[in-house]
Amino acid sequence: MMQTDDRLKGLFALDEPPARDPAFSTAVIEQVLRQRLREDVALMTAVSIVFAGVLWLVWPFLQPAIVSVSQGLAPTLGAIALAFCATMILGARPACLFGLAT
Numbered sequence: 001m002m003q004t005d006d007r008l009k010g011l012f013a014l015d016e017p018p019a020r021d022p023a024f025s026t027a028v029i030e031q032v033l034r035q036r037l038r039e040d041v042a043l044m045t046a047v048s049i050v051f052a053g054v055l056w057l058v059w060p061f062l063q064p065a066i067v068s069v070s071q072g073l074a075p076t077l078g079a080i081a082l083a084f085c086a087t088m089i090l091g092a093r094p095a096c097l098f099g100l101a102t
Contacts, residue, residue, distance in 0.1 A: 070077075
């Protein structure tokens with residue numbers, strides 16, 4: 001009976017998954033994620049530099065338009081900012097602003 005058990009163990013051993021090393025797997029995953037982070041940072045840096053250059057070129061034409069529009073919107077934007085701050089202070093429950101809280 002021992003021979004049969006040994007032969008079956010040998011056959012079943014062929015189907016077992018290979019042994020895994022958690023430290024090695026962790027190190028490989030860490031290196032892959034570090035490389036992806038480097039690529040993402042490089043891409044974001046390049047895009048930011050390009051957009052900064054475009055903004056620098058367009059700013060002399062854009063600045064007067066922003067100033068003229070913002071003078072009319074200043075009171076409205078101030079009220080919106082105040083309402084937003086009050087909402088955040090009250091726990092993001094707008095009903096509290098009007099006394100409708102239950």
